[in-house]
Amino acid sequence: MHAIIPAYLLARLAASAEPHVATASEAAPATLATPRSYRPLRASTHLPVDGGALVVEASPAPDRVLSDARGGVELPGVRVRGEDDPATGDAAADEAFDGLGATFAFLWDAFERVSLDGAGGSLLATVHYGQRYDNAFWNGERMVFGDGDGEVFTGFTRSLSVIAHELGHGVIESAGGLVYAGQSGALNESIADVFGALAEQHSRGQRADEASWLIGEGIFTDAVEGVALRSMAAPGTAYDDDVLGRDPQPAHMRDFVDTTSDNGGVHINSGIPNRAFHLAATALGGFAWERAGRIWYDALTGGAVKPTADFSAFARVTLDTAAREYGEESEEHAAVRSAWIGVGVMEDVVPA
Amino acid sequence: MSYPPDPALHVSVVRTGGIAGIVRCWQVSAGADDAPRWAALISACPWESASPAAPPEGADRFAWELTAELDDEVLRAELADQQLTGPWSTLVDAVRDAQ
Numbered sequence: 387m388h389a390i391i392p393a394y395l396l397a398r399l400a401a402s403a404e405p406h407v408a409t410a411s412e413a414a415p416a417t418l419a420t421p422r423s424y425r426p427l428r429a430s431t432h433l434p435v436d437g438g439a440l441v442v443e444a445s446p447a448p449d450r451v452l453s454d455a456r457g458g459v460e461l462p463g464v465r466v467r468g469e470d471d472p473a474t475g476d477a478a479a480d481e482a483f484d485g486l487g488a489t490f491a492f493l494w495d496a497f498e499r500v501s502l503d504g505a506g507g508s509l510l511a512t513v514h515y516g517q518r519y520d521n522a523f524w525n526g527e528r529m530v531f532g533d534g535d536g537e538v539f540t541g542f543t544r545s546l547s548v549i550a551h552e553l554g555h556g557v558i559e560s561a562g563g564l565v566y567a568g569q570s571g572a573l574n575e576s577i578a579d580v581f582g583a584l585a586e587q588h589s590r591g592q593r594a595d596e597a598s599w600l601i602g603e604g605i606f607t608d609a610v611e612g613v614a615l616r617s618m619a620a621p622g623t624a625y626d627d628d629v630l631g632r633d634p635q636p637a638h639m640r641d642f643v644d645t646t647s648d649n650g651g652v653h654i655n656s657g658i659p660n661r662a663f664h665l666a667a668t669a670l671g672g673f674a675w676e677r678a679g680r681i682w683y684d685a686l687t688g689g690a691v692k693p694t695a696d697f698s699a700f701a702r703v704t705l706d707t708a709a710r711e712y713g714e715e716s717e718e719h720a721a722v723r724s725a726w727i728g729v730g731v732m733e734d735v736v737p738a
Numbered sequence: 739m740s741y742p743p744d745p746a747l748h749v750s751v752v753r754t755g756g757i758a759g760i761v762r763c764w765q766v767s768a769g770a771d772d773a774p775r776w777a778a779l780i781s782a783c784p785w786e787s788a789s790p791a792a793p794p795e796g797a798d799r800f801a802w803e804l805t806a807e808l809d810d811e812v813l814r815a816e817l818a819d820q821q822l823t824g825p826w827s828t829l830v831d832a833v834r835d836a837q
Contacts, residue, residue, distance in 0.1 A: 521756040523798035548757060555797040566794055574797060615758045630760050648801065649794065653759020
């Protein structure tokens, strides 16, 4: 039987420890890492012999460009690594490069999306931005990493959930965007966290019940009392520190925070839709990107979410998406509905 | 935190946003001997023309709220991260270093 092996299967083979696929496990990473020569849509090709038959495999490959701001704030900075260049030896640049690649592989494997724009666009990043700059951000076209101040943050490139969160902002923008203020801004933040958590789980081969659901695990210094920036499973519990205070995220609409800071609390109230995603994903079980992630992704990219959408508008679109793809009586539809009820965005009432 | 008695001058910096969404505050109060240096740093900033923070480009940028009190005068500015350059940046760095 002749078959084309999709990239997601290759990736799964690569991650497999099963003895009967050991050879394939060894071959798959090489396939995924095959040098690419196609532009503008780069692709890896694979020509294995399967029982005497030639099998052709092609999957897209990223086009990454890493730059170094060398402590300044001019972007993009000096180009230090392109797609086919060897590692630079600089940890931040090489970690960012690997994180971009892992996020690209996740988007393709989980959603058949080729890069952030869905059209194979380059993945751009700048490291060593600014002096004691303890932040990572998306500037509309590239992700930018500071080195941290050494007091609170050790740097940001070591966390795949942070890298994929920033790239998630790129996907959201490409899908039509969510205005970065108030509830639509908190949805923007939450969906970026969903991308961050799922890319990390995908990279680690973790199922929903095995995952930490933490964003930015391990980027605090030892001086900070905290495990991560945010917890999607238990918003409000990621840190409790003398200097930083306590994680202010609510997990339910009754605790929604009204504030003008942080663009109307976009990094605070994102805890509510974050918790909803976690509830849906853990109710369904398995790999979270396969069903809960698929529903969120299709809702985001399906054209029904307006840039000014609030939580309940987005919730309705996820519910419609689940009904369309899995049916109104499906466990997926029930899980999504229960999740939004669980965080107080939808009411648990039967229409009269 | 203890301030000099009867400070002639007070500057506070509040930073919100960023990927962490963690609010950080820094402040400094200066007595008469130190006031001229701070007054110079404050007056170098274009408070009058500090417009409300522009809509942020991208995501996860910091937002800054600066307040300076000199005697009876209170100056305030809200700045997007991209606006924190030149004398603004110098003032914020000085406040962070002084704390």
